[in-house]
Amino acid sequence: MAVTFQGYWPSHPRYYFLGGPIVMPCAIKALATSSDCHGYRTNEINEANCLAEPKRSWTLDVIERDVLAQLRADLSRYRMLAHRLRLRRSAKGLSDTLVTCDDLDMSLSIVFSHVYNGYAHVVALEEIRNRQLTLL
Numbered sequence: 001m002a003v004t005f006q007g008y009w010p011s012h013p014r015y016y017f018l019g020g021p022i023v024m025p026c027a028i029k030a031l032a033t034s035s036d037c038h039g040y041r042t043n044e045i046n047e048a049n050c051l052a053e054p055k056r057s058w059t060l061d062v063i064e065r066d067v068l069a070q071l072r073a074d075l076s077r078y079r080m081l082a083h084r085l086r087l088r089r090s091a092k093g094l095s096d097t098l099v100t101c102d103d104l105d106m107s108l109s110i111v112f113s114h115v116y117n118g119y120a121h122v123v124a125l126e127e128i129r130n131r132q133l134t135l136l
Contacts, residue, residue: 003031011116013101013109019089022082025075025115032119039120041067049128064125071118078111 003010005020016022023031038045041063048059084104 003027011109011113013105016085016105016108017101022085023112025078028112028115029119032116033123035120037116037120038124039117041117041121042124045121045124045128060125060128063121067118067121067125071115071122074111074114074118078108078115081108081111 003023005015006018008015008018008020010016010020010023045060045063048056048063050056051059081104085108088104
């Protein structure tokens with residue numbers, strides 16, 4: 001599943017600057033699920049998975065709580081920025097005179113990447129949990 005607009009991914013500010021559609025959180029989750037990316041915490045998750053029980057389950061639970069808390073915060077920020085982008089577009093439309101992205105475009109692209117990584121971490125944790133159930 002490719003989500004691009006004029007050659008840019010939603011993780012690039014020009015995607016929003018050029019008028020790319022706002023990617024809904026469920027679509028971001030689908031992108032993360034269908035990709036091979038497991039997020040920047042892959043090493044930490046794999047190291048925790050190699051621990052002996054019950055420390056393995058406890059450490060994975062701590063990581064999962066942290067990932068979910070951060071994902072909730074990122075989703076909240078993403079929704080707020082997406083709303084601001086919709087308001088800007090409805091007020092101004094797409095401007096032909098602007099040549100650079102503004103702070104909103106940059107913030108939205110960064111938070112998209114955070115949400116994508118958060119979902120990638122959730123997918124990685126689910127895969128581990130499905131392979132071996134917790135013993136706690």
